Amino acid sequence: MPVGYWCPVLHAHLPYVRHPEYPAFMEEDWFFEALTETYVPIVRVLDGLLRDGVDYRLTMTLSPPLVSMMTDELLIARYHRHLDALVELARREIQRTRHWQPQFQELAHFYHDEFRDVRSIFRDVYGSNLVGAFRKHRDAGKLEIITCGATHGFLPLMDPVPQAVRAQVHVAAQHYKRHFGRDAEGIWLPECGYLPGHEVYLKEVGLRFSFLESHGLTDAHPRPSFGVHAPIVSPGGIVFFARDMESSRQVWSAESGYPGDFDYREFYKDIGFELPMSDLKEFLPDGERKNIGIKYHRVTGRGTDLGSKQPYVRAWAMEKAARHAGNFLANRQRQVQHLAGSHGRPPIVVSPYDAELYGHWWFEGPQFLDYLFRKMHHDQDVVKPVTPSEYLRLHPDLEVCQPPMCTWGADGYAEVWLNASNDWIYPHLDMAAERMVELARRYERPSETEWRALNQAARELLLAQSSDWAFIMKTNTTVEYAKKRTRDHIARFDYLYRSLTGQCPLEPGILREFEERDNVFPEVDYRVYR
Amino acid sequence: MPGLSDEDQIRAAKYLPRELPKRLFEEERFLFPESYGQNRIRLLVRDPEWIFAYWDVKPESLEQLAKSLGERALALSRLTLRVVDPVSGGASDILLPPGARWWYVRTDAARRTYRAELGITLPSGQFRRLAESNTVVTPRVGPSAERARRRMSYRAAGELAPADAAAALQTEREADLAAEPWTAESVDGAAAPPGTKGRTPRGGASDAFRPGGASDTFRR
Numbered sequence: 124m125p126v127g128y129w130c131p132v133l134h135a136h137l138p139y140v141r142h143p144e145y146p147a148f149m150e151e152d153w154f155f156e157a158l159t160e161t162y163v164p165i166v167r168v169l170d171g172l173l174r175d176g177v178d179y180r181l182t183m184t185l186s187p188p189l190v191s192m193m194t195d196e197l198l199i200a201r202y203h204r205h206l207d208a209l210v211e212l213a214r215r216e217i218q219r220t221r222h223w224q225p226q227f228q229e230l231a232h233f234y235h236d237e238f239r240d241v242r243s244i245f246r247d248v249y250g251s252n253l254v255g256a257f258r259k260h261r262d263a264g265k266l267e268i269i270t271c272g273a274t275h276g277f278l279p280l281m282d283p284v285p286q287a288v289r290a291q292v293h294v295a296a297q298h299y300k301r302h303f304g305r306d307a308e309g310i311w312l313p314e315c316g317y318l319p320g321h322e323v324y325l326k327e328v329g330l331r332f333s334f335l336e337s338h339g340l341t342d343a344h345p346r347p348s349f350g351v352h353a354p355i356v357s358p359g360g361i362v363f364f365a366r367d368m369e370s371s372r373q374v375w376s377a378e379s380g381y382p383g384d385f386d387y388r389e390f391y392k393d394i395g396f397e398l399p400m401s402d403l404k405e406f407l408p409d410g411e412r413k414n415i416g417i418k419y420h421r422v423t424g425r426g427t428d429l430g431s432k433q434p435y436v437r438a439w440a441m442e443k444a445a446r447h448a449g450n451f452l453a454n455r456q457r458q459v460q461h462l463a464g465s466h467g468r469p470p471i472v473v474s475p476y477d478a479e480l481y482g483h484w485w486f487e488g489p490q491f492l493d494y495l496f497r498k499m500h501h502d503q504d505v506v507k508p509v510t511p512s513e514y515l516r517l518h519p520d521l522e523v524c525q526p527p528m529c530t531w532g533a534d535g536y537a538e539v540w541l542n543a544s545n546d547w548i549y550p551h552l553d554m555a556a557e558r559m560v561e562l563a564r565r566y567e568r569p570s571e572t573e574w575r576a577l578n579q580a581a582r583e584l585l586l587a588q589s590s591d592w593a594f595i596m597k598t599n600t601t602v603e604y605a606k607k608r609t610r611d612h613i614a615r616f617d618y619l620y621r622s623l624t625g626q627c628p629l630e631p632g633i634l635r636e637f638e639e640r641d642n643v644f645p646e647v648d649y650r651v652y653r
Numbered sequence: 654m655p656g657l658s659d660e661d662q663i664r665a666a667k668y669l670p671r672e673l674p675k676r677l678f679e680e681e682r683f684l685f686p687e688s689y690g691q692n693r694i695r696l697l698v699r700d701p702e703w704i705f706a707y708w709d710v711k712p713e714s715l716e717q718l719a720k721s722l723g724e725r726a727l728a729l730s731r732l733t734l735r736v737v738d739p740v741s742g743g744a745s746d747i748l749l750p751p752g753a754r755w756w757y758v759r760t761d762a763a764r765r766t767y768r769a770e771l772g773i774t775l776p777s778g779q780f781r782r783l784a785e786s787n788t789v790v791t792p793r794v795g796p797s798a799e800r801a802r803r804r805m806s807y808r809a810a811g812e813l814a815p816a817d818a819a820a821a822l823q824t825e826r827e828a829d830l831a832a833e834p835w836t837a838e839s840v841d842g843a844a845a846p847p848g849t850k851g852r853t854p855r856g857g858a859s860d861a862f863r864p865g866g867a868s869d870t871f872r873r
Contacts, residue, residue: 153667283695283787320822326815345799356805358821360813377659413670477664484666519807525825527792528698533658536700546755550707554689598665607678614683
């Protein structure tokens with residue numbers, strides 16, 4: 124038996140962004156970038172580990188919007204186009220750098236090989252079905268896939284209309300079963316947002332465990348004996364694991380985290396902003412510069428301005444990823460040995476991260492994980508990777524404690540999603556939820572058109588509730604888009620509500636247009652709001 | 654960026670670019686509702702120190718008041734947010750400025766449960782209620798003074814039916830509210846765990862706070 128366990132959790136999520144009404148849409152790039160830099164590279168790492176007999180364990184959320192996008196024909200076709208363009212651009216970069224920037228020649232070749240490899244894995248190995256790739260690793264018993272809120276709605280702020288919380292959980296659970304062929308055992312509460320009492324909705328669909336920020340356990344009542352290093356069960360019968368801050372900081376910290384190492388790739392210096400527009404015009408169809416994913420520089424130094432960044436050396440970065448994996452493992456060994464002495468049982472160190480941190484933000488992150496799992500498997504037996512359900516079967520005896528409201532946002536509560544930049548959305552989200560409940564109760568036997576309109580109203584509400592919109596408004600990234608999404612979904616919901624309550628006619632053409640645009644959850648049943 | 658952790662800022666890299674030229678989106682044909690014409694008020698818990706109240710007012714309610722009181726009396730009346738503690742009593746009135754649609758209310762360290770009423774304070778001082786909110790409970794902060802003793806197996810947890818879970822959670826909530834508040838100092842030797850958040854009371858107003866609005870004291 125190992126001295127202790129390490130439970131890595133990658134939370135993979137993007138909001139549902141799909142715009143058939145435009146030939147190309149900038150925010151769809153979020154998904155394409157994450158596929159190219161995170162999701163496919165992670166699948167490649169897992170494939171390698173499985174092939175080489177490395178006994179890894181990983182837990183991943185695949186959020187319902189992400190799974191929906193991964194299985195959407197339009198987005199898949201657009202991603203093929205995106206990948207082909209990337210490969211072509213990298214090919215041209217080989218030519219260009221040969222004459223004009225020979226110091227980047229090797230890197231241009233690297234990108235060309237990398238994009239072709241990603242394309243081959245996505246298109247040829249998995250037939251454009253990345254959900255199937257993750258399912259393969261789940262079926263091998265190495266990967267535990269958990270679900271999330273249906274559209275990553277921030278549940279604590281939905282509490283005034285309990286049916287809205289219930290629908291986020293129920294729709295997600297049904298979606299999971301449809302795509303993964305069985306019930307989910309665990310759920311990632313969006314933004315780790317927990318409010319006491321929400322366990323009931325999880326119980327209703329057979330969910331059994333979730334995760335909290337550290338103070339969810341350290342502030343629980345009564346006080347858990349093992350801090351954050353053993354799960355607890357709430358009086359409502361849901362098991363909660365909590366985040367270990369030490370292992371989190373090693374990766375997340377802007378000051379001391381691994382991704383800030385000077386040899387790693389610089390995120391912000393991209394040829395999309397460096398090359399003349401004439402070299403990029405086919406890749407920038409609307410003429411606006413954007414990140415493309417070809418970056419030739421390394422972090423270089425703390426505070427180094429973008430103009431002074433030095434060339435990226437892939438071999439140095441790989442060497443550093445291996446050293447960081449060794450350092451991370453040594454720290455986990457020391458940590459579990461220290462904890463085991465006071466626990467009398469093997470401690471579990473839970474390390475949740477946004478999946479997109481690995482690869483998209485920290486380009487070398489997937490290789491770090493690869494090295495780490497291999498070292499953990501071959502070099503020692505002090506700490507073993509584990510999934511939550513596996514740990515619970517090994518150590519089913521749990522203390523009963525009630526966690527307080529908590530989230531993983533700044534300061535640990537709801538301020539990131541409720542502040543002067545985004546508070547205006549809550550009266551509308553709340554009213555729409557209340558009206559959805561009213562519609563669900565009013566319509567016992569709807570006509571076929573009413574049935575479709577009711578289900579579409581549910582989709583519009585769910586899409587408006589994505590916590591991403593409030594987060595973007597606070598972090599000041601694509602704010603106009605986040606506002607547009609909130610307003611559009613609320614406005615469409617409002618039209619459907621007025622139609623269904625006899626205040627205006629329901630135009631079949633408009634309903635069809637809504638269904639085609641906002642086509643998430645084709646199986647949704649509005650009665651979930653009763 | 655204020656109000657964001659390192660992680661929040663890194664997470665924001667999923668949603669770039671930050672600087673965009675103004676874009677013209679396809680015009681949305683459906684109007685965004687600015688108001689819903691109902692008397693209603695809701696509370697949300699933001700953190701242990703702040704709750705958020707938002708409301709809507711039915712225009713007909715004000716018209717009726719104007720009829721019964723007269724235009725002048727109505728003009729001298731103020732829309733008022735009354736925050737009450739339904740467990741241990743006490744209330745605090747916030748006279749709202751014209752046009753306010755929501756308010757951040759500072760919580761009181763000595764209490765946890767809040768409900769709000771939206772109403773009109775007449776020139777006579779009389780309060781006419783228009784709507785009543787949901788009840789919210791703010792989270793406890795800091796480690797509990799009591800050590801966990803009760804245990805449950807993973808299997809038993811799985812077998813707990815939703816209705817039994819709801820009943821158990823309700824019992825827990827009542828016991829929690831009946832218990833004395835605790836502080837980190839009152840705990841039997843437990844040090845505050847490293848890296849825990851939200852412990853430092855933020856002095857003054859938050860970035861969202863509307864000066865002059867919130868009340869720190871309850872009237873009994």
